[in-house]
Amino acid sequence: MTTHSATLREQIEEMIAVGELKPGQHLDETELAGRFGVSRTPIRETLIQLASMGLVVIRPRRGAIVAELGPQQLVEMFEMMSELEAVCGRLAARRMTREEQQALLAAHQACMEAKEADQPDVYYYQNEVFHEAIYAGSHNQFLIEQTRNLYRRLRPYRRLQLRVRDRLSNSYREHEGVVEAIIAGDGERAAELLREHVMIQGQRFSDLMASLPQLQRVAA
Numbered sequence: 001m002t003t004h005s006a007t008l009r010e011q012i013e014e015m016i017a018v019g020e021l022k023p024g025q026h027l028d029e030t031e032l033a034g035r036f037g038v039s040r041t042p043i044r045e046t047l048i049q050l051a052s053m054g055l056v057v058i059r060p061r062r063g064a065i066v067a068e069l070g071p072q073q074l075v076e077m078f079e080m081m082s083e084l085e086a087v088c089g090r091l092a093a094r095r096m097t098r099e100e101q102q103a104l105l106a107a108h109q110a111c112m113e114a115k116e117a118d119q120p121d122v123y124y125y126q127n128e129v130f131h132e133a134i135y136a137g138s139h140n141q142f143l144i145e146q147t148r149n150l151y152r153r154l155r156p157y158r159r160l161q162l163r164v165r166d167r168l169s170n171s172y173r174e175h176e177g178v179v180e181a182i183i184a185g186d187g188e189r190a191a192e193l194l195r196e197h198v199m200i201q202g203q204r205f206s207d208l209m210a211s212l213p214q215l216q217r218v219a220a
Contacts, residue, residue, distance in 0.1 A: 008036060008046045016055055016066055017155035018121075023068040027056065054153045069157070071209060075200065077154055082198035084147040085131070089190035092137030093182045101183055104133040108179050115172045120162045123171075127162070130175060134182070134194070157208065161200075164207045171197070 012032070015021045027047060029040045036043070047064045050056040058064045069077070096104070107130040114123035131151065135144045151158075161167055174197040181190035200208055 005042060005045060005049075008038065008042055009049050011036070012046055012050060013053075013055060013152065013155075016050075017152075017159060019156060019159075021066050023066050023156070025066045027064040027066065029063070053149065074157060074208070075205065077150065078157075078198060078200045081147075081150050081154060082195045084143070084150060085134070085198050086191035086195040087143060088135050088138040088140075088147055089178060089182065089194040090187040091140055091143070092134050093185050093187035093190045095139045096137035096182060100133065100137045104130070104137065104179060104182065107133050108175055111172055111175060115168045118168070120168055123168055124159050124162050127158075127171065134178070137182070160211050161204070161208055164204075164211060167207075 012021070021027065029043045029047070032043045033040045047056050047058060051058045051064070055067055056064050057067050092100075107126060110126040111123060111130055114120075114126050128151075132148075135147050138144060162171065174193065177193045178190055178197065181187075181193055
């Protein structure tokens, strides 16, 4: 993949993640080409890449739309995400270098600052850095790639979760326990805490379902 096409993919992926392109929304190749100042060919190639990641659905003769997830799919994907992150945490507790531990602590500090400033969007990006530090600390490249792929697929929904009342504070508090376990080298504890941190069930599932219309509302 060229640098230009990678940048284009990342830009459209980001628009999906932040809800600028909403679930179910038609993706007009001509409009996107005009927006990014390119021909339709790289746009079409980018949409194919995003479809391979599960972020876009390409329908024969009807064009592409932003992928939608039903409640059952969401539960299943978050369930898988929680297990992948648990494995990352278990391995990171055993394998992280001192420098990687410092990067994790720095990301945790940045999350605290965003939480205290009540900036959910800033927290969201710092939260990505935090989780990425744990993935990298696993030192298992195949696991890292699989976890990143599913993380990207769930980005719009993970972002939406942070807008639920008190979720920022709860998320940060959960991070605190994960950091302590990893630094202490307690892999089982780190895995348990990350599994609970990512899993959506009970009230968290209800809150996410109630918030979904915000994500799926397409501006007229």
